[in-house]
Amino acid sequence: MGISLLVALCLLTQELGFSEGTPPTRFPWRRPAGLSRVKRAWVIPPISVSENYKRLPYALVQIKSDKQQPGGVIYSIKGPGVDEEPKGIFSIDKFTGKVFLNAMLDREKNDRFRLKAFALGLGGTTLEDPTDLEIVVVDQNDNRPLFREKVITGHVLEGAIPGTYVTKAEATDADDPDTDNAALRYSILEQGGAEIFSIDGSTGEIRTVQVGLDREVVGVYNLTLQVADLHGDGLTNTATAVIYIDDVNDNPPEFETDKFSVEVAEATAGVDVVRLSVQDRDLPGSPNWVAKFTIVDGDPEGAFAVRTDPKTNEGILSVVKPLDHETRERYQLTVSVQNLSPLQASAAQTAPALASVTVKVQDVNEPPVFHGNPRRVSMAEGAPAGSEVTTFSASDPDLQQQQQQLSYLKDYDPEDWLLVDPHSGRIQTKRTLSHKSPFLKDGWYRAIILASDNATPARTATGTLSIEILEVNDHAPILTPPAGALCREPGQGGGLVLSATDEDLPPHGAPFLFQLHPSFPELSRNWTISPVNMTHAVLRVRPGGQEGLYTLPLLLSDSGQPPQQREQLLNVTVCHCGEAGGCVPEAAALLSGRAGISLSALVIVLASVILLLALILLVATLERFRQRAREKGLLDGLQDDDVRDNVLNYDEQGGGEEDQDAYDINQLRHPVAGLPPPSPRARPALRRDAPYNFIVPQHPRKPPAGPSDIANFISDGLAVADSDPSVPPYDTALIYDYEGSGSPAGTLSSILSSQGDEDQDYDYLSDWGPRFLRLADLYGQ
Numbered sequence: 001m002g003i004s005l006l007v008a009l010c011l012l013t014q015e016l017g018f019s020e021g022t023p024p025t026r027f028p029w030r031r032p033a034g035l036s037r038v039k040r041a042w043v044i045p046p047i048s049v050s051e052n053y054k055r056l057p058y059a060l061v062q063i064k065s066d067k068q069q070p071g072g073v074i075y076s077i078k079g080p081g082v083d084e085e086p087k088g089i090f091s092i093d094k095f096t097g098k099v100f101l102n103a104m105l106d107r108e109k110n111d112r113f114r115l116k117a118f119a120l121g122l123g124g125t126t127l128e129d130p131t132d133l134e135i136v137v138v139d140q141n142d143n144r145p146l147f148r149e150k151v152i153t154g155h156v157l158e159g160a161i162p163g164t165y166v167t168k169a170e171a172t173d174a175d176d177p178d179t180d181n182a183a184l185r186y187s188i189l190e191q192g193g194a195e196i197f198s199i200d201g202s203t204g205e206i207r208t209v210q211v212g213l214d215r216e217v218v219g220v221y222n223l224t225l226q227v228a229d230l231h232g233d234g235l236t237n238t239a240t241a242v243i244y245i246d247d248v249n250d251n252p253p254e255f256e257t258d259k260f261s262v263e264v265a266e267a268t269a270g271v272d273v274v275r276l277s278v279q280d281r282d283l284p285g286s287p288n289w290v291a292k293f294t295i296v297d298g299d300p301e302g303a304f305a306v307r308t309d310p311k312t313n314e315g316i317l318s319v320v321k322p323l324d325h326e327t328r329e330r331y332q333l334t335v336s337v338q339n340l341s342p343l344q345a346s347a348a349q350t351a352p353a354l355a356s357v358t359v360k361v362q363d364v365n366e367p368p369v370f371h372g373n374p375r376r377v378s379m380a381e382g383a384p385a386g387s388e389v390t391t392f393s394a395s396d397p398d399l400q401q402q403q404q405q406l407s408y409l410k411d412y413d414p415e416d417w418l419l420v421d422p423h424s425g426r427i428q429t430k431r432t433l434s435h436k437s438p439f440l441k442d443g444w445y446r447a448i449i450l451a452s453d454n455a456t457p458a459r460t461a462t463g464t465l466s467i468e469i470l471e472v473n474d475h476a477p478i479l480t481p482p483a484g485a486l487c488r489e490p491g492q493g494g495g496l497v498l499s500a501t502d503e504d505l506p507p508h509g510a511p512f513l514f515q516l517h518p519s520f521p522e523l524s525r526n527w528t529i530s531p532v533n534m535t536h537a538v539l540r541v542r543p544g545g546q547e548g549l550y551t552l553p554l555l556l557s558d559s560g561q562p563p564q565q566r567e568q569l570l571n572v573t574v575c576h577c578g579e580a581g582g583c584v585p586e587a588a589a590l591l592s593g594r595a596g597i598s599l600s601a602l603v604i605v606l607a608s609v610i611l612l613l614a615l616i617l618l619v620a621t622l623e624r625f626r627q628r629a630r631e632k633g634l635l636d637g638l639q640d641d642d643v644r645d646n647v648l649n650y651d652e653q654g655g656g657e658e659d660q661d662a663y664d665i666n667q668l669r670h671p672v673a674g675l676p677p678p679s680p681r682a683r684p685a686l687r688r689d690a691p692y693n694f695i696v697p698q699h700p701r702k703p704p705a706g707p708s709d710i711a712n713f714i715s716d717g718l719a720v721a722d723s724d725p726s727v728p729p730y731d732t733a734l735i736y737d738y739e740g741s742g743s744p745a746g747t748l749s750s751i752l753s754s755q756g757d758e759d760q761d762y763d764y765l766s767d768w769g770p771r772f773l774r775l776a777d778l779y780g781q
Helices: 008-017 399-403 522-526 596-640 665-669 711-720 761-769 772-778
Strands: 045-048 058-064 073-078 091-092 098-101 112-120 131-138 151-157 165-169 186-191 197-199 203-207 219-230 234-247 258-267 271-278 293-298 302-310 315-319 328-340 352-361 375-380 390-393 408-413 418-420 426-429 444-452 460-470 478-480 481-489 494-501 512-514 529-531 535-539 548-557 566-574
Touching: 008 091, 058 426, 073 091, 091 315, 131 596, 151 165, 165 234, 186 197, 197 219, 197 302, 203 315, 258 271, 258 315, 258 522, 271 352, 302 399, 302 761, 375 390, 390 460, 408 494, 478 566, 481 494, 512 529, 522 529, 535 566
Parallel strands: 045 131, 151 234, 258 352, 375 460, 481 566
Antiparallel strands: 058 098, 073 112, 091 098, 112 131, 165 203, 186 219, 197 203, 219 234, 271 315, 293 328, 302 315, 328 352, 390 426, 408 444, 418 426, 444 460, 478 494, 494 535, 512 548, 529 535, 548 566
């Protein structure tokens, strides 16, 4: 390595023994001829330069190479501070090799720089291997120490002994920690009075140094702290330490006065009557301050209670049970107070503070009191009107009750079933209560009775009356179903299952007793009844029974006391059954059985049917004769006198809504127009009111243009209708708008009658009888 330092060359001349007057040899390793060459390894030590150096540019060092003559070498450096960030701090003269400092250094940002030095020939050839050049930045005390927190908080209990740890102050210094520039010392500049606290100069721990910390005297201490580098002689900085004195229970609570007095109205509860104020020097809101009150004497019944107001710390005395002036007029209570947490052992131990509370009970008008409220009574179901229920009376607890009178009335009686005596409270029934009332809940009826005094203002008491409606066995069971079928063959079908229902409730209902009527002992030869459960039984036919319809009289009984019985007939069909146990339709019995009772019933049914058919036939015959008489009378009248304006029967309207093809509307509109001849190839119209398999008859003949005899005309129409076998006689084409010709009254059409009305002569109306006299007056001359 041939690169050296200019400073090192000066030291080398002294080592070689050159005198001061002898000019220094620039290249001392080059010896004259005849002398042996000694090779030495050069180590370039780090170059130190102080931070914040201001006389710039500043020559740090000069490097040279011995591979070329001076002026034939080009020098360069690379690294942080040159061509890497931070750039522009160092530079080199490429011909002389001098390295310059061009900017102030900051050790807190960069404490050293490592550069590479290069030596190149003029042709760009590398003359030397790259050499490390280290520049060390020397620290200066240019940074003040800084506290980690500007306000440091600490807590210590009051009464703490000396040496008790409180808190710790911490500071930092950006200078070199290996120098005195970062050697810190802590101190207390001010603590507001006596020296209560001290601080460790090296660690910053704050501790107590004296006794006498009392929160009630001084609750907070503010300390001014200082930290300095250079072991306390350098740069400084300050901070504030706030030390809170934590409370301990060293002060018991005390009543502000030891006597309290209050008045309370009787019959009141849940109200606050008085506040008991206390004082405590401990920290408000802490358990050491919260008071706890206790009634120690004067309340054996527990009518009062004391609770603490969390905001004011007062004791609130309240009434929890109604007071009675007639029983006790005055209460003398003794109340004690102490803290929620126990008193500190170091504090003076004293007994809890006591106070006397006088409570005077005021007399007020109290409401009446019902005896035995709520009242529960029982009544039998179906009790008649006027039945005695109970006497629901009340009494007045006031001392002046001799001057007061009570009155009773109903407040709730949904069925309006009860009658209350307003003077005595005696309760009776107005009517019989139905057991199906929707206001009966599980057999109970509920009513509310009021009792009021005559004081001013009046007081009212409420009594609840619950009446149990006792079930009475007043309904017999009913058989369901009243008819059924069973198999004749034993072992098939399982028999006929019988069931019963009863409107009575237990124990007057099930179990039911099913039995054949004892009045007919012969029934037991052919039938048996076996119970299944409390509400069902099975009826079976004995072997040898015949198929047919039977009516069996049964006797049903319930379990009430006394039991209710009902006789009921059961219609039973005994049939032949198939393999599945069901009746085979063609084997169903249509005739009566052998039992006498079933034959009589069948005879009654058949006689009723025959009588009904006879009545229907008689009515139909009479109606037929009446119709023929009416028809004959009408035709005879028309033949006697040829009157063209006779009253026609228009109430025959054909076959109803389904008869859409029975009429030809063209005949109604044009009675004189002929009917169109039927086309030989046209299909006849479908008659909805005629049977499908009958032949539709031909159209009736064309009515005459001007018939001279209306009787013949009607007869022809009837003949046409009667000759039609597919429809009833009334269902034919009827002409309703043809009124005949030659009538002196003219047409009845509303359209034609409006024309030429003034030319008509209505004098003949007076000849028609008294019913037409009004018309004759209106239209006559």
